[in-house]
Structures are given as structure tokens and as C-alpha cells.
Amino acid sequence: MKDQEKISKILAVDDVSENLDILIATLKSDYKIVAARNGENALKLALAKIPPDLILLDIIMPEMDGYEICRRLKSNEKTKDIPVIFITAVSESMDEAKAFQVGAVDYITKPFNPPTVKARIKTHLELKRYQNHLEDLVKQRTYELEIAKSEAEEAKKKYFSIFENAAEGIAQISPSGKIISANPAMSFILGYESLDEMLSLISNVKKQCYVNPEDRLRVENMIQKIDRVSGIEMQFLRKDGSVFWGSESIRAVRDENSNILYYEGSLIDITERKKKEEAERLIKVAEMATKTKNEFLANMSHEIRTPMNAIINFIELSLNTDLPPKIFDYLKMAKNASHMLLSIIDDILDFSKIEANKLILEQIPFDLEEVFNKVSNIIGLKAEDKGLELLYSLDKNMPLNLIGDPLRLSQVLINLCNNAIKFTDSGEIVIHAEKVNEDREKVVIKFSVKDTGIGIHHDQISELFQVFVQGDSSITRKYGGTGLGLSICDKLVHLMGGEMSVKGEPGKGSTFIFTTTFGVPVNENINENLFNHTKNDVDRINLKDITVLLVEDNEFNRLLATEFLYTEGINVIIAQNGIDAIHAVNNNHIDAVLMDIQMPEMDGYEATQQIRRDPRFKDLPIIALTAHAMLNERNKCFEAGMNDHLPKPIIPNKLFETLRKWVKPIKMAEKLM
16 A cells, blocks of 8 residues: 555546546556646646646647647646646657747657656656745745744844943932932933932932942942942842842042042943844854854764764775675775765865865975876776776976865865766866966966766756756766756866856766966975975885884774774784873873773873973874864864874875884984985
8 A cells, every 4th residue: 555645646647538538547656646638627726726747738638738738737827737648649859849939848749658657757846846846945944944033133122222222210319328410311321200209219229229238338438439330230229129239339438528428329230232242142143153164064073973984994894805706896885885974974074164164275385296197096996897997198398396285176176077977977087287377476277077978968058067066967867966066067177266167068078177276386306306205215114023003992983993003013002092002102102092082081282281391202203093074173173283184094005105204213314315
């Protein structure tokens, strides 16, 4: 039995009974079908109390043809949004074009293939439901924004009302405590109906107006010494005995002999000020929401990456053992799916950072050819698996040593190449870079990724870089994807001082083009020699028999990291928190530390800071190995004294490359001399 969900209602319109019978027989198991033999009846059924969700419409009919029926449906406010699919024996292209002009969403020629009809109906119903859902979301969001705007305007009015209407009470008071004179605001603040009533009833302000009479005595003693006090906050009493907070300022008026004639002062009821401060606090809630969001993303990154690290790397370890072919294939598919999930997580985090203007590009020296090699290594196997040829080329006059963010450049290129591979079944992928212009400080480079895949229609290009948008819904169904990748690439390219565009034709492939601006080293030859020399020396370092302290509270992560380190012949000492790490460093010869961040008793930040306080360990390599992948968390690692940062899941080659980079720096320096 079907789930008790709403069964879609379909109106079939055809003047031939046999055609209606075929449609009803094809669709009745999945939909509620109503039929009409002519246009007049069809229009009536379309306006029924429960209208159809979709209309199947013949073209050639007596009295009123399908085109006219569709025109009338689309001109009626009640029926204009009902999807119309023409099912007709008319197969001329001009008739099909006319059908779409009058408002149809699809065109099927007779004789039709029943599975095709059912599939198209299902697609358009799903599109309609999704459209309705989006419209509901827009309406809800619009309503919420209107409410928020109304509340903000109300808060603003309240704020200005408080500011404009707040008035201070002014009075002259004798040394004995009798009010000599006052303004109406004072009587209002103290809760009297009139100024006369207040003057007649208050004989001693110390006893009648202060919650604590000692407060008044304290103020008078201060005035004896300095003649004037301002902004003294204390509690006061109203006529009805209620308590309020006030801010009082008083000065002494003296005669020629310096005797106090009276006190002159002002009183402000700061209750309204407190309310105003509360209103200002509420205005700042939006700013706090951004901070909360960033903290949530950091925590989400950590909580998701920790189990993902175990999943991906246990699969990796399993793939390196002797397995039956079938189990090997299962694990390989699980590994690919895990990396896809991790990629989606990274896209969401990147998108959130970009939207919040929290993504900051690095400005470090890098080798462009190394970036191309990295991209080739990452996507080469994917291209090879599909039988595609992967090519890349650099112009001869291209400067290779640049200053910028190689990680984000790689991210853009890898994303574009992955898309190219995804949408290409045969042929080649070509990555090209050429210099646009250059001066002494910077160079503008144009990159392109060209494929021989399915191509893209010109009408789809304008929406391609929008968030959660793909070429059309069939792309998502066939190839998958979140629609975030190109949007992130476009924003990254803008951050790198460039622009992104695309050109292509359906069936003839696509070319994605983007420009970037990079810095140029002052002395390129020296930088290039130093880079190559240092890199070669790092690659030659043998990690066998070095001792690494692994600081990790998670049992699975300890097991994974240990297994990876053992494969290189590395000795491993384990600590489960920061306190154990400090003890291990002090009692063992350690060549490098892999430090987790979030641990019980003492976290990685504090442990690193305490280790660095000991001069013996000022050069000890400490590398963060953590699920904290946000940029601000990475910066906190460096501020705490760590040398490098590796996000989980663990990538073995990257782990070993980083260890080679930092371990035994003195011997490395000796090699370079």
C-alpha cells in the first residue's frame, strides 16, 4: 500500500476516448485521473474546488484546440500555475514551439512511451512541489523579516522616546532637609501628583526620599570637602514607597562666611536609562549571532571531522591489507563516498566563512608548477578511471614563483577539474595558464579548464555561479552535487582579485576561465633556487627511528595515527592529554610532537604554551593534528607556539611531508650550507 501521502490529481484532456483510456490505464496506479473530452469541460474541471496538480492536453480538438485551452488556463489567476504537458500526434517543430509559447512545460508526441510519460509527469510534479516549497520558504522568510523590521522600528521609537522624554528633577534643599523649591519633573520622579503636594508633604528628604538615609549623609559629608558631587547613583523612594534607582548631582551654595545656605541639585531617574541600555543590548544581538555562528561552525567541524578521520583512515588501512576483490571494491566505494562527504563539509564551511567575510587569503611564496603538479596528482586517477586524457600547459613567459594563496588556487582548479571530469565521458581535460600583464610588484594570470563534455546552454550561464544552482534539475538527478562548488570558486576568484566566466555549447564541451592577481618576488632567481634546494632536502630526510609524541585523547585516532607512523618506522610515545604530554616531553627524547587541541584536563593550546616556557624545547617541532579546521583555530595554534597545523582526517603523505619539513631542523640547515 502507498503511504498516506497526497495522491496527485491529473486532468487528461483528449477528444478521442481510446487515447483517454490509454492515459488512464498508464497513470491510474500512481495518480488520481479525471478526464475531459473538450475544452469547455476541461476549463470547468481545472476550476474545481480541488484543482488538478497537472494537465495532460491534446492539441487538435473540435470547438476549442489545446492551444486556446492552455491560453485560457494561463490567463486565469486560479489556474495559471498548473503545469500543462501537451500529448499530441502533431510533431512539427513549429507546433512544439507554439506549445511552449502558450505556457506548456513539456511536449510529448504520440504514440508515446508510457514509462517516458510517467517519468516526465513525475519530474514536473516534483518541480512544482519544490517550487511551492521554495515559495513558502520565501513567504515565511519575508514575514519574519517584516516582523524583525517592525520590532526594530518599534525598538528605535522606544529608544528615541526614552531619550526625548527623560527629564531631570531640579531642587533646592535646606540643610535640614526641607525642599525649598523644585521643578515639576522632580515631583513626577518622586511620584507626587503635583509640585505643591510634594512641597507640602516632604519635610526631610533624608528620611522620606532615600532608601538608605546614610546615603544622603555620605553625600553631604563629601560636599563639605569638595563642594560638588556628580552622578552618584543610589536608591530612592517614591511617595507610594516604591524603590527606583536615581543618579544625583549636588553642589553647596554658601554665604560669604562659607556657611551652607542650601543644596542645589538634580536627580535623574535612571530606570529609563537602564531600559535604554537593554534596548541597545538587544540591538547587539545580531552581532552576537555572527560570533555564535562561527563558534558553532568550529565545533561542527571538530565533531564531524573526528569520526570522519576514523572512517576514512580505517578504510585506508584496510585497503592496504590482503582483501577479497569484492570486499576491496566495497571499501574503495566507501572511501570515495567518505571523501565526497568531507568535500561537502568543507564546501559548507568555506561558504559560511566567505558569507561572513571571515575567509582571509594567505600571502606566501609558492611555485605555480607545484600547484599544477598537485592538481594533476589529485585528479589524475579520476580522469584515468574514466578514460580521459588530462593535459596542462604553462606559457613560456609565465613567472612560476609567485606570492599568494596556493591552497585556494588549488581548490578552484581542483573543483573545476572535478566538474569537467564529472560531465565528460570521453575526450580530454585541458588546464592552461597564461600571463595577462605584469609589473614589478604583481602579475595577472588567466587560467582555463576546458573539457569535451556535455557542454552548457547559453541561457544557463547567468545562474551558474549562484548558490545551490546547477545547469538544470536533470544535472542534479544524474550527476549529483550541492551547487555550492562553483559559487565558492567564483567568490574565491574575486578574493584573489579576478573574475570568472564560462563559455560552451550543448554537446560541445565547456571552458571555465578565471583571472587572478599574484605578487611577484623581488629576486625571483634567488627564491627559486632556495625553494628547490629546501624542498629537495626535505624530501631526502628519512623519518625512520625518529621519536614522535602523539598527544590524542580519542582512542580511534590514536590507533590510526600510530598505524600510519609505524609504516615509516617512526617510534611513537602516546599521551592522552596536555598534562601527560608535558610529562612525556620532560622524560623522553622527542623529535616532534603531534598535538590534538580539544582534550580533557589540559587542552593542546595550554600544553604547547607550557612546553615553550622551557628553553630546552624552544625549537621542538609541535604540529597541531586536530579536527579544528577553521582559520581562526589555525591562527590560535600558531599564537600558542605551534609550528604547523594539519586538519583531520589524516592524509598520510601530508603528515610525513610536514614531519620532514620540521623534524631535525639543525641537520636540515647543515645540509643547506
